[in-house]
Amino acid sequence: MPAQLTDNEATPIAQTDDYGLAANDAVNLSIPSFSEWLTQQNGSRLRVSTADDIAPLEAFIASVSYVEIYFLDSNDGRGFTLGRRLRDIGFTGELRATGAYAEDQLQYLYRCGFDSFLLPPAVNKETASELLRAISVTLQPSTISERQVILSER
């Protein structure tokens, strides 16, 4: 089981990050958030929210091996642009989508450079693999990672 909050009133404050996100099966607080990472500027793994401006990341991109983009809600399309920008500035590590994106966005996310997915609740790997292949034709360039796609069920 992933870490769960208890009813103990003292803990939630300690266990939410600077986005106000609490640790749960979609948020792993052991990975530094973007602002936490910025203060250290040397970790190889970080969490980014769709609201972050990642420009400062560019200079350090070679040392980063894992980025997790947390979708605040499924209509928040900034994550798609974030993914492509990360790939454009040369990020070659694992790019994971977590949070509130929708299963019908999987293929678009994949085409924007994501290669790792914490699947939405109730979506299993088989369904996800089908959704990733829903449209077999593309009419514009994609940013597709060379890596093997990682799918994790909740």
Next chain:
Amino acid sequence: MYHYQAADRQLLQDRANQFKDQTRRFLNGELSDEAFRPLRLQNGLYFQRQEPMLRIAVPYGLMNTTQVRQIAAISRRFDKGYAHVSTRQNFQLNWPSLEYVPQILEELAKVDMHCIQTSGNCIRNTTTDALAGVAHDEIIDPRPICELIRQWSTLHPEFAYLPRKFKIAVSGSADDRAAIYAHDVGIALQERAGELGCRVLVGGGLGRTPVIGTELVPWLPIKHLLSYLEAILRVYNALGRRDNKYKARIKILVRAMGIDAFRDAVDREWAGLRNGELTLTAERLEPLQKAFSPPAYKTDLPPTEMHSNPIFLRWLSRNTHEHKQPGYRAVTVVLKGHGSAPGDVTADQLDFLADLADDFSFGQLRTSHEQNIVLADVEERALYRLWETLQQHGLAWALAGSLSDLISCPGGDFCSLANARSLPVAEAIHQRFDDADYLFDLGPIELNISGCMNACGHHHIGHIGILGVDKKGREFFQVSIGGRQGNKAAIGKILGPSFSADDIPEVVEKLLVTFVHNRLPEETFIQTYDRIGITPFKEAVYASATH
């Protein structure tokens, strides 16, 4: 016209299957209303007051007759036997049931049609001049570029969840008939020393906050168009507001940043994209240009002596347009008239228009943003015969660009966002002004009606604009004058306090009387307005309203 390739057809097939699966998951409860909403909207399906409404894409308004007949057949089989031309050159079905939508999509796919991105917060159907390719003042045929943009924007992975809808229009003529100043991005094609390029405008739009677009770049070689558009969309997607849907359009972002800062942001983004994969090569552009090469015009047509029937001549002067090719004219069939909403067309009329297009216009027809149908390539010597046939079907009555050619959104009878019912107002105006001689003498007058601030009826740019407003739960209408489309696009000025629906025909009449009274010989409504200003109109309308 562009012919779908195997890849285009496969895409439509995949998309139809995908939507079938999404609808199935919605109907069996796997997808919530909220989760299904963006998916159905991206596929043109609205849930509104009465039944769902399905919007069918007509890329840049161009169709062949097989497609038109298929729309007629679909409207008979799955709907009430009529369809509606929207102000974005698309077709709408007002009454299909959700269960039938996947089947409708399959039927559409058979004739290379679809509903992709006709709604939702994505890049919508690219629009252009209904006279594209035939207009006498055309510099560059915009259709190959529209097709290029269609392909680039179709199921674009990065831009399907924008802050708000995004509309692009392209013009290739001296005279802007594509309303490029009223779009999120407007593209004016140009040529410099033999090179194809364009001027790019950004941040125009109607709706709650009407804004005339601003120049982003005066000249962009065409090979960079797609990478530049991608940069614009990327800046908008990253920075556009998402907290308030009324502040989410790109015009608000451009205004908040200022045009120079916005341009800098686009240029920074573009630096990484330009000369990349999206760069347009001659190998990519030429087949598109070839797809739109002129039809087999006859070059040896003798000069035509026009029939002297005065009613025909009136129709000829208003509903036909000068053509690039000597001996030909383009014809507007106005879809306005008594008892039906502007832009409504029955299945039988669609079949009839398809027959006409086959007989008179190389088997193609167009939808216009004035909610009409255009037959673009008619021989002059066939015009009288065409007019007679149209007359027999009641389709030669209204004069293009006159009061009887008014534009209206569907309003409160169909649309859940409406403040007021716009269609009864349109009908009342039709009834009051049905004297063809009078309408002809008035000359060109554009009257536009919207049922709410969203401005789907483009009331801001009507010479006379009518907007439905809600006052303590009652329907009222605000009237503005002096708006216009084209190169001198301007937003109309509000006359004063609003009116009840019953008052509107009277108000319009007073505006017209004021115009006729003040007009110099040959002056149009808008010219008189520019000369005398709003005051005489205001006085005429309100003086007698308060007696």
